[in-house]
Amino acid sequence: MANKAIPETGAARGQPKRGALVRLCVAAWVVPGLGHLMLGRKWRALILFSAILAMFLMGLVMQGQFFSTSSESYLETLGYFGELCVGLAMPAARFFGYGGGSPLFASADYGTACLVSAGMLNVLCVLDAYDIAMGRKP
């Protein structure tokens, strides 16, 4: 007999298959908010997409720097992966001609922080989408 004092876990409710979870997480990474949209949370998806994209665009407008892995600095390599966490937006910006910012621009440091923060916020979104899919959150 089920003990009602103990809440049902995702395992008891039937967890989604691993392939579906991987697809969900990849989608959530590629486009901020897409994971939530796939789970039916439309408004949440829209707000997350808007906020993270706004953060990323703010970084571009302030001439934030795109890090690269060719640098010998571990921090710059970490920054590269931080920026990559925002998904397709970073390669799209490069494709459309964003040269990686100008370090001499007055707001460039703020812009770089915004670019990395957008990536980090998207990581939180991916984790949230995963938790919702696993039944841990509404």
Place this chain on the structure above:
Amino acid sequence: MVLTHFPALVLFSFLVSVVFGLLSKDTPRERLWYGAKVFAAFIGIALAVGWLMYPLP
């Protein structure tokens, strides 16, 4: 676009607060309230730390 410190701080804090509020709480009312608290904390702590650093060379 050149933003000075404070507008950049406000904009950054707002965007982060929106995401934090949305992800951390479950009901719209709780999300709004938590997001507002996070936003206020960002601005308040930044101002406080700024003033603490003011006497330093």
